[in-house]
Amino acid sequence: MRILLLGGTGEARELARLLTGEREHEIVSSLAGRVSEPIRPAGEVRIGGFGGADGLREWLADNRMDLVVDATHPFAEMITANAARATARLGLPMIRLSRPGWAAGPGDRWYRVPDLVAAADTAAGLGDRILLTIGRQGVAAFAGRARPWYLIRAIDPPAGELPPRHEILLARGPFTVAEESELLTRHRIDVVVTKDSGGAATAAKLTAARAAGIPVVVVDRPPVPAGVTVVATVEQVREVLSEWSAEGTGGRAGRKD
Numbered sequence: 001m002r003i004l005l006l007g008g009t010g011e012a013r014e015l016a017r018l019l020t021g022e023r024e025h026e027i028v029s030s031l032a033g034r035v036s037e038p039i040r041p042a043g044e045v046r047i048g049g050f051g052g053a054d055g056l057r058e059w060l061a062d063n064r065m066d067l068v069v070d071a072t073h074p075f076a077e078m079i080t081a082n083a084a085r086a087t088a089r090l091g092l093p094m095i096r097l098s099r100p101g102w103a104a105g106p107g108d109r110w111y112r113v114p115d116l117v118a119a120a121d122t123a124a125g126l127g128d129r130i131l132l133t134i135g136r137q138g139v140a141a142f143a144g145r146a147r148p149w150y151l152i153r154a155i156d157p158p159a160g161e162l163p164p165r166h167e168i169l170l171a172r173g174p175f176t177v178a179e180e181s182e183l184l185t186r187h188r189i190d191v192v193v194t195k196d197s198g199g200a201a202t203a204a205k206l207t208a209a210r211a212a213g214i215p216v217v218v219v220d221r222p223p224v225p226a227g228v229t230v231v232a233t234v235e236q237v238r239e240v241l242s243e244w245s246a247e248g249t250g251g252r253a254g255r256k257d
Contacts (some may be wrong), residue, residue: 001066002026006079007041010201011097016041026247057086069237071097075195077222081153084225096230097237101196101221102148105164109215115218116141119193123217124148127190134195151187174201180208193217
């Protein structure tokens with residue numbers, strides 16, 4: 001099967017490593033190009049957007065792809081929606097690899113909110129020195145807040161309007177609990193804002209916040225489009241691929257183009 005792997009996450013790189021070289025699969029990994037120096041996965045890689053759902057549909061048809069595995073970040077809502085529309089139009093199967101989200105434990109002071117606007121409202125009511133760990137996109141939701149001071153941590157400089165009182169910290173994780181604890185202390189942070197990304201790579205800040213008694217505002221994930229097969233692990237993706245290969249599900253025979 002010829003597979004387009006929408007990547008950019010650790011799970012996507014692991015899946016590309018496992019599938020590249022397997023005789024029954026041909027993998028093309030796609031990176032959106034939003035990070036200046038992305039970590040490249042194994043095998044063939046393309047970088048850049050497709051031009052929306054229609055552009056992706058044309059690319060899939062032109063390149064004779066059999067299915068799409070969406071292993072992008074849990075908050076890459078537009079990419080997932082475009083992939084769902086494009087595969088539906090072509091009659092191709094799609095798998096969404098979405099690692100499990102985080103769950104609050106004893107001692108956590110979490111405030112779950114539906115979006116970044118609600119996160120800005122909630123965080124402003126909890127403290128005056130706020131650590132934003134939401135990536136470089138979406139920071140504009142906090143721009144209208146004059147009172148809090150924000151430490152904005154991202155891999156690349158954030159785009160769009162910024163809060164009037166802020167400091168930008170460019171850094172790429174994973175970080176240790178000790179590093180996160182030192183960061184919270186050094187900057188006198190009294191609120192942490194994060195997206196429910198899940199996974200271990202960026203979970204140390206939650207442990208550090210719990211130990212310091214600092215509240216955490218957690219933005220809930222967007223819903224996955226209806227009709228998309230959702231799995232939680234790389235191994236589950238491989239299991240579904242094996243089942244579909246055995247059954248002859250999807251692929252070129254099922255195309256609507």
